[in-house]
Amino acid sequence: SPTTSCGTRNVLEEVRPSSSNIGTKEDSRCESAPVFAAGQSRRLPKALIIGFNKCGSSALRSFLNIHPDVVAPTLEIRFFIDHYSKGLEWYRRQMPPSTSRQITIEKTPGYIKTVESLKRIYEFDPDVKLLVIVRNPVSRLQSQYAHHMANHPETRAANEFPFAAWMYNRTVKIHEVVEFWSDYASYIQQAYKIFPMNQFLIISEEDLEKDPLAVVKEAEVFLGLRRVVTGDVFVFNETKGFYCFNKTHPFFSSALEDGELDASTGCMIQTKGRPHPIIEERLLQKIIDFSRPKVEELFEYIVIVVVVVVVVVVVVVV
Numbered sequence: 001s002p003t004t005s006c007g008t009r010n011v012l013e014e015v016r017p018s019s020s021n022i023g024t025k026e027d028s029r030c031e032s033a034p035v036f037a038a039g040q041s042r043r044l045p046k047a048l049i050i051g052f053n054k055c056g057s058s059a060l061r062s063f064l065n066i067h068p069d070v071v072a073p074t075l076e077i078r079f080f081i082d083h084y085s086k087g088l089e090w091y092r093r094q095m096p097p098s099t100s101r102q103i104t105i106e107k108t109p110g111y112i113k114t115v116e117s118l119k120r121i122y123e124f125d126p127d128v129k130l131l132v133i134v135r136n137p138v139s140r141l142q143s144q145y146a147h148h149m150a151n152h153p154e155t156r157a158a159n160e161f162p163f164a165a166w167m168y169n170r171t172v173k174i175h176e177v178v179e180f181w182s183d184y185a186s187y188i189q190q191a192y193k194i195f196p197m198n199q200f201l202i203i204s205e206e207d208l209e210k211d212p213l214a215v216v217k218e219a220e221v222f223l224g225l226r227r228v229v230t231g232d233v234f235v236f237n238e239t240k241g242f243y244c245f246n247k248t249h250p251f252f253s254s255a256l257e258d259g260e261l262d263a264s265t266g267c268m269i270q271t272k273g274r275p276h277p278i279i280e281e282r283l284l285q286k287i288i289d290f291s292r293p294k295v296e297e298l299f300e301y302i303v304i305v306v307v308v309v310v311v312v313v314v315v316v317v318v
């Protein structure tokens with residue numbers, strides 16, 4: 001392994017900042033004089049996964065990262081939200097090394113949430129490609145609940161906090177909770193006001209879950225990558241209940257750099273793909289009813305955008 005200023009750790013260990021060392025003295029010392037493999041350096045992202053959390057954003061990053069022409073830091077760097085004042089050089093230093101043939105993709109689902117971070121991204125690179133992943137609001141709420149319970153084991157042990165209690169035990173009304181977690185449309189509209197529509201790829205978690213190959217192939221075209229990912233890269237894991245990487249595939253070695261991947265199974269780590277709670281019928285119907293207008297708004301908006309793009313293409317061609 002190449003030697004770095006941090007000692008004898010290899011290049012990949014050296015470039016994976018942990019949440020505890022981002023921006024710390026040790027981190028900058030390690031990055032001040034790295035020795036990379038021939039032709040490698042840290043490069044700023046050409047594409048960003050800007051939304052949405054609990055929608056499969058990590059699996060999307062990890063599945064794109066298997067492409068030989070893609071590198072991606074595992075951590076959410078949150079540069080355009082929390083670290084902007086540290087400057088672009090700091091941001092660049094958080095990236096893994098890449099060759100000139102590779103593109104860097106960074107994932108921070110919170111970027112889509114504020115106009116300020118979107119404007120900063122535009123200033124950073126008006127041509128940057130933007131990936132957005134959305135999900136059925138019911139599953140997104142179940143995922144958020146599972147996340148909450150995993151982070152509050154004391155309530156889980158007491159078994160006193162079922163999904164319904166989590167939904168109702170708040171200062172805001174349940175319809176507001178549902179609307180908040182189903183509102184993809186207004187954030188996407190907000191982003192469309194800053195970037196041209198052709199810079200977005202909107203993906204659904206359901207598609208990623210059912211057919212990761214189709215999503216990765218779509219992304220290859222969108223990102224201008226070589227079309228090299230084939231069906232044998234992914235394999236459905238019955239125990240996990242999700243598609244995972246085929247550990248015998250030659251591309252798997254690049255997936256191993258991903259800190260959210262379980263190398264022994266080829267699947268995403270345990271915190272990705274937790275069991276979801278069963279929702280009692282009446283509450284489920286309420287969630288569906290409250291979320292439907294938001295989802296319809298999203299679909300109407302996406303359809304309008306598709307029609308506009310088709311009309312523009314036809315006009316240009318004619």
Ligand SMILES: Nc1ncnc2c1ncn2[C@@H]1O[C@H](COP(=O)(O)OS(=O)(=O)O)[C@@H](OP(=O)(O)O)[C@H]1O
Nearest residue numbers: 053054055056057058059143242243268272273274
């Ligand atoms: N292949 C594969 N493997 C594992 N998990 C998968 C996969 N595809 C999609 N998902 C779904 O990703 C959900 C987690 O979403 P995020 O990564 O966006 O969550 S986070 O916001 O970063 O915490 C996660 O939600 P939970 O099931 O609630 O854990 C998964 O349902």
